[in-house]
Amino acid sequence: MYTETNRSLKEFNTFGVDAKANQLVTITSVDELKQALITPEIKNNPWLVLGGGSNILFTRDFDGAVILNRIKGVEKIREDENYVWIKAGSGEVWHELVMWCVERNYGGIENLSLIPGCVGAGPIQNIGAYGVEIKDVLEAVEVLMIDDGTLLTLSNAECLFGYRDSIFKNQLRGKCIIVSVVLKLSKKTEVNTTYGAIKQELEEAGIHNPGIRDVGEAVIRIRKSKLPDPSRLGNAGSFFKNPEVEKEFFDELKNEFEKIPGFEQASGKIKIPAGWLIEQCGLKGVRVGNTGTHKDQALVIVNYGNASGKEILDFADSVIEKVKNKFSINLEKEVNII
Ligand code: FAD
Ligand code: EPU
Secondary structure, three states, X not given: OEEEEEEEOHHHOOOOXXXXXXXXXXXXOHHXXXXXXXXXXXXXXXXXXXXXXXXXXXXXXXXXEEEEEXXXXXXXXXXXXXXXXXXXXXXXXXXXXXXXXXXXXXXXXXXXOOOOOEHHHOOOXXXXXXXXXXXXXXXXXXXXXXXXXXXXXXXXXXXXXXXOEOHHHOOOOOOEEEEEEEEEEEOOOOOOOOOHHHHHHHHHOOOOOOOHHHHHHHHHHHHHHHOOOOOOOEEEEEOEOOOEEOHHHHHHHHHHOOOOOOEEOOOOOEEOOHHHHHHHOOOOOOXXXXXXXXXXXXXXXXXXXXXXXHHHHHHHHHHHHHHHHHHOOOOOEOOEEO
């Protein structure tokens, strides 16, 4: 355990916002985490856990302790003819885990290549991209309960996964810390290329029978072509969730906005790309002061200079208002606001 006081968090959040924490406590094991939680600095003050800081916006200094999770370890814990079960520490870098699996031809998370951040945050918002969500391969999540310090294992069903949602954002919010996850991955080369952009990317590369590595590489190329690299331009990926609306309301919108895209969900609701709504408000690639939207992806809010978190939040709220005025749709923030 390593503690720094009055520490800038600029290098620990992908927006690159220069907020400070009273304490930054780096932990590298479950035992260190348990020790940290009983120190007066954490027991008697507000605290939060940080992985890669790629889904968080600090709008102020954090008057408490930030626990920087670096719990490592990746191991195969079980195997049968068709599957392997991989256990990973929550402080592992997600993309490194994906590459570790791709190298071994363990299939299931290659579509989630290049998502920034750590393994432990994956189940929190049920990370998803290109037709796959972590819930599709997740076997179990191990958590440390804050109130009594016990370790508990939740099954996939117990995590109550939804689109960018889980029990960790609701009933268990602030009540536990994820320490490891177990993924069930396929040893057969079954790839998921249902997402249009992947199909197109593979066709253009002349690949007809893609393997796990081919799909992972295609996803990486697509992502690099449209999402800004946070090390060059601060951002936290999609700032808002894609809204889901009732079919009747979508039909009304379609009458007024002929080209509005919509995708029917299992629930019967229609998911509308928020990036399209924002672009239609004339807000793609705009800059207001030090912040604005990305030129290739209106759903990504970026830090064009030394924006403060408050400046970014105010801009995000102005986007919500414009979309609401034009489409009567309330965009919900995906990024965690502190
Ligand atoms: P952090 O930002 O560190 O934390 C996020 C939240 O989880 C915070 O509230 C934090 O307190 C909490 N938390 C973190 N670790 C733990 C833990 N171990 N236990 C309990 N609580 C914890 N997301 C997608 O789903 N799909 C994408 O395609 C995608 N693309 C992105 C592209 C870019 C360029 C960027 C910058 C972000 C993207 N994201 C995407 C968002 C982000 O990468 C994911 O949400 C990621 O899982 C966040 O991981 P993190 O470790 O950085 O979380
Ligand atoms: N679009 C526009 N203008 C834009 C951006 C998008 O019109 O500026 C429209 C286009 O019609 C496009 C559609 O939106 O076809 C979908 O765009 P894209 O494929 O880029 O995906 P997205 O819906 O904007 C979601 C996730 C991403 C994930 C991608 C790929 C959410 C909130 N975002 O974005 O996740 O990588 O799909 O699966 O669900 C994240 O969560 O941070 C994130 C990046």
